[in-house]
Amino acid sequence: MQDPPSAAELVRAVAAFLRDEALPALEGRNAYLARVSANTLEIVAREIEAAPAADVAERARLLALLGRSDDDDATLVQLNAELCRHIETGSIGADTPGLLAHLWTTTLAALAVDQPGYSGYRRALEEAPPENPPAPTPDG
Amino acid sequence: MVDIEALAGTVRGFEPSSRGIDGLRRLTGGASQETWSFDVLRGEAPPLGLILRRVPGGAGGSPGADPRKASLADEAGLLGLAARAGVPVPKVLAVLPPDGALGAGYLMSRVEGETIPRRFLREPRFAAARAGLARQCGEILARLHSIPLADLPPLRIAPAAIELEDYVRRHRSYGWPKPVFELAIRWLRERAPADDITPVLVHGDFRSGNLMIDEQGVAAVLDWELAHLGDPMEDLGWMCVNPWRFGMDQHPVGGFGSREDLFAGYEAAGGMRVDPERVRYWQVLGTLKWGVMCAGMLAVFRSGEDRSVERVAIGRRASEAAIDLLRLMAGRD
Numbered sequence: 509m510q511d512p513p514s515a516a517e518l519v520r521a522v523a524a525f526l527r528d529e530a531l532p533a534l535e536g537r538n539a540y541l542a543r544v545s546a547n548t549l550e551i552v553a554r555e556i557e558a559a560p561a562a563d564v565a566e567r568a569r570l571l572a573l574l575g576r577s578d579d580d581d582a583t584l585v586q587l588n589a590e591l592c593r594h595i596e597t598g599s600i601g602a603d604t605p606g607l608l609a610h611l612w613t614t615t616l617a618a619l620a621v622d623q624p625g626y627s628g629y630r631r632a633l634e635e636a637p638p639e640n641p642p643a644p645t646p647d648g
Numbered sequence: 649m650v651d652i653e654a655l656a657g658t659v660r661g662f663e664p665s666s667r668g669i670d671g672l673r674r675l676t677g678g679a680s681q682e683t684w685s686f687d688v689l690r691g692e693a694p695p696l697g698l699i700l701r702r703v704p705g706g707a708g709g710s711p712g713a714d715p716r717k718a719s720l721a722d723e724a725g726l727l728g729l730a731a732r733a734g735v736p737v738p739k740v741l742a743v744l745p746p747d748g749a750l751g752a753g754y755l756m757s758r759v760e761g762e763t764i765p766r767r768f769l770r771e772p773r774f775a776a777a778r779a780g781l782a783r784q785c786g787e788i789l790a791r792l793h794s795i796p797l798a799d800l801p802p803l804r805i806a807p808a809a810i811e812l813e814d815y816v817r818r819h820r821s822y823g824w825p826k827p828v829f830e831l832a833i834r835w836l837r838e839r840a841p842a843d844d845i846t847p848v849l850v851h852g853d854f855r856s857g858n859l860m861i862d863e864q865g866v867a868a869v870l871d872w873e874l875a876h877l878g879d880p881m882e883d884l885g886w887m888c889v890n891p892w893r894f895g896m897d898q899h900p901v902g903g904f905g906s907r908e909d910l911f912a913g914y915e916a917a918g919g920m921r922v923d924p925e926r927v928r929y930w931q932v933l934g935t936l937k938w939g940v941m942c943a944g945m946l947a948v949f950r951s952g953e954d955r956s957v958e959r960v961a962i963g964r965r966a967s968e969a970a971i972d973l974l975r976l977m978a979g980r981d
């Protein structure tokens with residue numbers, strides 16, 4: 509176990525220095541890059557805090573979508589690659605129960621880290637996840 | 649750096665009153681084409697603002713191997729054709745020979761105005777310009793699309809299916825699974841518009857950020873390097889891609905206007921009748937392209953070609969495209 513300050517606290521302190529102290533003393537391209545650097549460190553801080561829980565939840569959803577058991581040891585990248593293959597070949601698609609909700613939740617979690625100010629994200633937060641097209645009515 | 653003597657000599661060729669070069673500064677960085685701004689001193693007459701655009705590194709520099717990009721000489725030719733068609737563009741004043749001291753490229757007039765979207769989308773002094781901008785963009789695109797094919801330099805031809813598969817290949821080459829992109833690829837493949845429109849000259853990057861805006865509206869259309877032959881609806885759809893609204897997403901066209909105004913301007917200036925569904929298809933494809941481009945920035949960073957924080961950080965903007973794609977496929981936006 510690492511003693512405090514936490515990694516997120518350290519990174520936030522550097523981001524604050526860049527934004528509040530270094531940036532006003534710089535101009536032109538260096539000022540721009542200082543702002544980009546501060547934003548980038550804030551991504552890192554948010555990821556340190558949010559990713560562990562988000563990854564666990566994403567993994568559980570992927571295992572369910574792919575019909576795998578809970579104790580499967582595939583990595584998240586491997587599970588996502590398998591989901592991509594299914595989508596590419598059509599064996600999983602927009603009409604597969606749970607797919608759109610999974611992608612919506614996963615994308616919102618990524619944006620909460622990457623770009624929480626992005627207009628498309630702000631809109632999406634106010635919306636319900638897209639629904640699968642209605643299942644065809646069974647005949648007979 | 650730029651060979652000032654050679655630059656001054658070239659300038660004297662079209663501006664005999666030139667007394668020297670002042671204020672030379674580079675506007676763009678990185679490994680793409682170089683853009684420099686400078687003033688020509690003319691004694692009693694006011695200085696003349698010019699732009700130099702040339703291959704990276706100048707003399708002996710290579711134009712790069714991106715087959716998607718038009719050559720600088722072709723770009724200069726397109727600016728001349730666009731001007732004749734009534735598209736506001738900088739005036740090309742000299743085309744630089746590839747074996748010259750400045751490297752391949754061209755000199756053009758520097759158009760004054762504002763390119764930074766967060767300024768012209770928000771500052772009150774542009775309010776009147778903004779009100780007419782969507783219609784004006786439609787009119788400009790109609791004129792641009794009317795440039796006779798026979799006049800054009802050789803350009804790549806990319807109707808929707810070719811453009812889509814080009815970006816699918818690029819995405820796959822990065823080797824990182826993105827299920828939302830995969831779903832969008834399927835969506836786009838299933839809905840590819842009929843290849844029934846004669847290809848026209850398409851700007852390829854017509855959007856907020858590549859337009860010089862003044863208080864009257866569009867002063868110049870810039871950044872022609874992605875020009876190609878394709879579906880005219882591509883340019884209309886690209887204008888509607890969400891990142892180009894720069895946060896002002898209540899205005900679907902570029903953060904300043906409505907689709908209705910864009911389409912009305914396009915049709916009034918002689919453009920073909922607009923099929924909104926086809927424009928929307930190109931908006932979805934454009935959104936996927938933006939997401940793939942973001943991932944491509946990471947590839948450039950990892951290759952060592954550009955190790956800037958700016959370059960690597962854009963990689964994280966691919967998630968913007970993911971949420972936009974999910975919303976678009978759900979019929980939102």
